[in-house]
Amino acid sequence: MPPRAPVQRRFPLRRTASASCRARRTPRPRGSARCRAGVRGTSTTRLQRPRASRRSSRRLQARARGTARAPHARTACRRAQCARPEPPSRRRSQPRSTRARLIGPKCAGAGRREAPIPCRGAPSSEGHQRGSRRGTRACPNRPKRPRRAKRPRRRTRTAPRPTRAAPAPGARATVPQAGRRAAARRARQRTRRLRPRRNPMRHGADASSATRAPAHRSPATARARLTEMAEKRYLLTPGPTPVPPEVLAVLAEPMIHHRARDFKGIYERSLARLREVYRTANDVLLFTASGTGAFEAAVANLTSPGDRVLVVSAGNFGERWAALTRAYGADVVHVRLEWGETPDPEDLRSALAEAGDVRVVYLVHSETSTGVVADVQALAAVAKDAGALVVVDAVSSLGAVPLETDAWGIDVVVSGSQKALMCPPGLAFDSVSDAALEQAARATSPRYVFDWERTRKAQAKLDAPFTPAVSLVKALDVALGLLLEEGLEAAFDRHARLGRACREGVKAMGLQLFSPDEDRSAVVTAIRAPDGVDSGDVVSSLRDRLGITIAGGQGDLKGKIFRIGHIGWFDVFDITTALAGVELVLADAGADIERGVAVTRALEAYESHATV
Template sequence: MAGRNHLYIPGPTNVPNEILNAMHVNMEDHRSPVFPKLLTPLLQDLKKIFKTETGQAFIFPATGTAGWEVALTNTLNPGDKVLIYRFGQFSHLWAEMAKRLGFDVEIHQEVWGKGIPLDRMEARLKEDTNHEIKAVLATHNETATGVTSDIGGVRKALNAANHPALLFVDGVSSIASLDFRMDEWGVDGAISGSQKGFMMPAGGAFLAFSQKALAAVETSTYPRCFLDLKDQMNTNKDGYTPYTPALPILYGLRKALDLLQEEGLENVYARHHRLAEGVRKAVAAWGLTTCAQPGFASDTVTAIIVPADKDARDVISTAFSRYDISLGAGLSELAGKAFRIGHVGDMNDVSMLGAIAGVEMAMLDNGFDFKPGVGVAAAIEYYRSTAN
């Protein structure tokens, strides 16, 4: 088929040519005296994306999943209790990882379509008078359901309960796309990955830890090796890494950070919100609903519920085979019930109109009942009326 596959999944996302070109580099000596000129500014500029002045940033040649493990195994001890609210596939997977690693995981099941219930979390933390809960695991943006939780509200709940638990945040599909304020929200461990808002290929885990979390590293007895923060700290201070780094990831990150800072983070957040609103206008015009309930809608991914007599997998298959666009599948409890449109990373108005048009054609091919063009028209009117 002529043209290219159009990627409208919530990650990996489209990689700008500038980043692809920056990653096309010869290998070099990562122990040379000039290597710190690459790594040290990267670690400093990452802090700007996390919005932390007091925390410390880290780069692992890994994924966001590894970042979850870094946070848990570097700051906690075997058998420690952690609290997590499960409201989608990725909060589920983080909880399952914690169980497999031997932690005492307290899971609260929530409706898939809502986020962290702040009132109930605060009440639970107040009940924990002996402070058995050592960490709260908060999924900022649940990619499976298109739901964003209020992390500032989580911090308020911890403070209201006067609870000392560490606050770890999965920001894989939010950081560098959605408003994130590590210092202001009192986040102790922020976890992200290269393949979403950073607009890069997968393979980089980007993290930041507060001084409180770094102090906990000194008392953690959990066995670790490749994912050990101490090894990173010991070598990063001189501008080096404890093992061979993924050089293309580092050079791609340099360009990605430059692009994000050039656009300005507040503009990045506003662009993602605007693109997401256009998609939501189209969904309403189709007569469909999103998985996210009011107040929880994500600006990086929209999960769209199909009618009971339809199978979302047919829409995804048709979109790919006939129109060469990739959509996100419904995961776990949403399998066959929903498909997802990613609007994260290197996207603009025309990008999203292409996604909406392709989805319309795939749905019409599968017998959905709406007038051709209604979703595209709704998005066009919104984008035109809000264009700068």
């Protein structure tokens, strides 16, 4: 076998290609990329276009050379002979891009740039173009080249880590910076735990450190950590009060028009149920407002500037009656009692006799700022004897304690939806007698939205003078249905037992009551804060730590008392929850409280007075 000629590149390096062109003294083709750039020995193809495939680069180089669509001589020989594959050793020694360009010595025109003459049996340039498409072989008789096996990855040995020498006895061991950070992180994780882990060795801690809680954490701090993530909310205020799920579901229903026939039926049924709860045959006028709106309607429709009225106040809402009547220019006779004191009918009789001609007497049935429920029946009888109209604030008492509007001779009873009626805030009610409507016709105080006559005429046609709170009226209809389904007498008994259980639990803790200890005080229980404890701190701690919302003191009683409401959608377990929270908060505040006795005593008081 004759020796092979030295391997030449089909497309030599940049300088070689330029030198070969100069040696042949043949002008470079105009279509050449190098000639277009005007630079010899440099390739502009790689700078001016993106990297193409191997086949495309061959064609571009062939076009630059002027030999496009012509197979190489050696390629033609291989297609014709299909016998002499290149030795594997030579193929492995060259990269693939170079192997495709090798020129054998036995091919005609080896090493030359002219278009070679095809050998016998070699396909034409068109056949070469068709045969070089993807999925076809140019020479099917030629055996396939064996795939080169992947070389095993060479693994290099790394030097072993130097072992750290043990410290001398008595010397302080040095810990790397990363080790110190990890140790500090593990220490913080151990201090976060409030109780030992079940398997301390699994978490990388020794058994001695994991079998006991951290010594620097007090039980009060641990309880605070346990309760600061509370997500349940308990509303035990005098108002607003919790809303039953049935009422909440009605609030989520689609909106309807307030002039539609469907709403007229709901409106009529709600007014009828209100008269049943009020225990009256008189008109009950409905306003879109809070309870204070009902207050103002009772003042604006009954008083004229200069009229003499009498107000009995023993708390915050009695003071509101006095402020409203003064705002409308009335001559106010203010019978002011100490906050927490129960009004006496004889004191009212003396005040009426001393005042002379009194047009209207304003009373408070349930004073939620102090927890006092007045004897409205006796007070109303004294006022009627003096020839005055009687107006009663029953915002928190309507539906919770007995109230007989017609039987007790009460002319006007004001109330709201957000307390014992188990509705969200937003609706106000005034029940008005015929005598009150006659007085309203003579009154000269300005009023528009709260005009009784305008509202009464609209309700007679099952309509409202203005756009009402449609969703709240629908919710009121459902809530009143729940209350009447339970029965008013059963609801009154339930509220009395809840109030009794709350008071007995408070007394079992050793605390003092601010509200009277009587069954009539069934709306809210007012409690004096222990010495050295601010009632505002008790309220905020219950809200923030346990999710229990109660009410604090108002006016001069702020910081001195806290109040637990139990009207509306309540049961005994709401009372025990509130009492347990008060025990916890006061014990953490340092008060001398015996744990657990309040809940036990409250349950006993609730069950002992149950009616069969």
